[in-house]
Amino acid sequence: MPDIRPLPMTAIVYLAFEPTWLALSRAERGKWAEHAGGILARHPGVSFTWYDADALSGSFTDFAICSFTDIRAYHHLWEELRDTEIFTRPYARITNVTMGIENGYGDYEKSPGNA
Numbered sequence: 001m002p003d004i005r006p007l008p009m010t011a012i013v014y015l016a017f018e019p020t021w022l023a024l025s026r027a028e029r030g031k032w033a034e035h036a037g038g039i040l041a042r043h044p045g046v047s048f049t050w051y052d053a054d055a056l057s058g059s060f061t062d063f064a065i066c067s068f069t070d071i072r073a074y075h076h077l078w079e080e081l082r083d084t085e086i087f088t089r090p091y092a093r094i095t096n097v098t099m100g101i102e103n104g105y106g107d108y109e110k111s112p113g114n115a
Contacts, residue, residue, distance in 0.1 A: 006069035008102035013078075014060040014095045021091035032086055039080050045073030060095050 021029065040048050047067040054061045068074045086092050101107065108114055 007107060008067065008069055009071065009099065010102065011066045011074060011097055011099040013064045013066060013097050015062045015064070015092050016095045017061045017092045018090060020089065035084065036081065036086065043073060043077040045070050046077045
């Protein structure tokens, strides 16, 4: 019988915030952050942690680590985020995404016919 348990996955989403974002006041950026927080709250199937990396990287300014077991939940979260002015104006753009399956090798080893 196949194992149908959801696979724990993680995506690291690298973002670059544009100078137009930095031109906003901190209060305006805070309002956008609150709006994004509301979107994140509507997607409880995705654990989302934000990291600031401006001073530590030359190719991106921020990154988010998203953990989930349902790729659809992850995709729907990002569809909703990308519909905001943060991405449509744009104030930010996604520069890269790295995705992986937690212990994917072990999951394969446990699957029927591979043990």
